Amino acid sequence: MSEGTSSDGGDLVVGEDGLARPVWAASDPMLRAYYDTEWGMPVRDERGLFERLSLEAFQSGLSWAIILRKREGFRAAFDGFDPDLVAAYDEHDVDRLLGDAAIVRNRAKIEATITNARATVDLRSRGGLPDLVWSHRPARTPEPRTFADVPTTSPESEALARALRREGFRFVGPTTMFALMEAVGIVDTHLVGSHRRGTSGVWSSSDTPWSAASRTS
DSSP, X not given: OXXXXXXXXXXXXXXXXXXXXXXXXXXXXXXXXXXXXXXXXXXXXXXXXXXXXXXXXXXXTSOHHHHHHTHHHHHHHTGGGOHHHHXXXXXXXXXXXXXXXXXXXXXXXXXXXXXXHHHXXXXXXXXXXXXXXXXXXXXXXXXXXXXGGSOSOOHHHHHHHHHHHHTTOOSOOHHHHHHHHHHTTSSOOOOTTSTTTTOSSSOXXXXXXXXXXXXXX
């Protein structure tokens, strides 16, 4: 795709379709489709959040492109990220997953995913994973104009990490949880000027506190 940069220090690129995207989503068709249709859109169901929490954990230390390219492999290997099915995995499943080239074969992350599935099931009696995750939405969302303005943690992501650890979750550090919050729409870190800024329906605007309407959306 032929592209031209915007005036935002090169952090946004305007494509042939006239839409401004961050550099990371501007050239690779897979990343562009993910950015245009999924990243930052609200995810409020248990299975969807468990999948994204799991993939963010696997992404730790790797590029998101690697995880995204393997997502269908992850889904097949982990039974569609059904928490009940994954919670029942045993050592034979760990060995199976360690031999599956379609996923990232990291024992600690595989075992953490199984542990987190069990914690997700157990959490249902105390409101469930969606309620816990979404209870950490901030009163305001960032309004980044450049990549340098995008935070990597927040007080809310630190609190979410602590809350999940108390419930027995693993690989849920503050940076990983901030990435989760970005991915599922709890915060909007689309750069100002991007065609996706403010499109999630969660935030009425980037510079006002969370409205009563958005709390129930």
